[in-house]
Amino acid sequence: MTRRILVVANPHRDETLEAARLVADTLGDAVVDVCTELDRMPAGPAEAALVLGGDGTMLHAAAMTRGTGIPLLGVNLGRVGFLAELERDDVVHAARRLADGDFDIEERGTLDVVVTAPDGTTTHGWALNEATVERANLRTTVEVALDIDDHPLSTFGCDGVVVATATGSTAHAFSAGGPVLWPEVDAVLVVPLAAHALFSRPLVVGPTSRVSIEILERSSSDGQVVLDGARAIDLPRGGRCEVRRGTQPVRLARMNDAPFSERLVRKFSLPVDGFRGTRRDRWNPEI
Structure with missing residues (x-):
């Protein structure tokens, strides 16, 4: 052979x-x-x-x-x-x-990502390092709602939100002030980017948690989901990005x-x- x-x-x-x-x-x-x-x-x-x-x-x-x-x-x-x-x-x-x-x-570990547009259509993706919800218009901030396991946590204006694996903790999340996670830590890291909010610290959530980020209708900018810094999915106002631990x-x-x-x-x-x-x-x- x-x-x-x-x-x-x-x-x-x-x-x-x-x-x-x-x-x-x-x-x-x-x-x-x-x-x-x-x-x-x-x-x-x-x-x-x-x-x-x-x-x-x-x-x-x-x-x-x-x-x-x-x-x-x-x-x-x-x-x-x-x-x-x-x-x-x-x-x-x-x-x-x-x-x-x-x-x-x-x-x-990896991340599985589901992006739901306002009309209900879905786009699936995945990442090894991180999935980042970013503002589509670099001249303004994007208004987001963050929830964990379908429970609302906070709304705020920001440049974006990084959701990272332990592997990705030393990449985009690290440059945004997130902690370094050892590779064997089975967790998901959430790091807001330049958030206009009192509660905007990095979060470390459990491996079975679902992290959801919605672009609010009142946002002055649409968003996009960038996977590992290479693949992008549009996320218009009213759209939602759900991230959870990957299956592969x-x-x-x-x-x-x-x-x-x-x-x-x-x-x-x-x-x-x-x-x-x-x-x-x-x-x-x-x-």
Whole structure:
């Protein structure tokens, strides 16, 4: 049986295209076929996907492989790269370990989204990081009503509302002042954006809760729902967006058993020297 690995690379950067060629050579030496388009693959599933780029490329790969169960291994060739497992110098190492099947699987929760227009028609979507209800007119705010589990919580004017997974807590929600959630925290994060309200703090709700955001008729702007910063659904005045925990997780390939705190320290360059002694040697075995 032919073995196949899907390679997803940011096509707009020379560095990622060169890394993809290096990966193809490495996998070829291991007698593993390389596919670059999931819908054009020959018969037979891919064992895994090697994703070369930043978080945007990882989110694109998650959308491309949705429903297939293919685990994603990210090599960060972008900037922060929170979803990536390895860094740019690890490209060949990553390809070899994928070819050997030497990785663990970690499942990350997603969000299922239903947008209901004023006429009752519905549009369905999903997100790995976040679903953001945003103002369609950037020159004004949008008036929203927020409820949890069909119980009204508050109405306010704002730039928008972010509803995020634990995975997405370090993305848009973080930039809006939301807390960082460890990946294993099974919860949904709600963060208002520049809300004109006394009660506008981030909320962490339970995994079975339903978060609903309605664009009020009195709003001076329509809205839109943006999924993972890439896919948009119109949300006119009188429309409603309901978000709940997704039924299909995303599977990530893991090759490093370091704790999440190490990822935070590395990605955000947090100062740790001097805190109960110099501990960098604990986090980086190469030092």
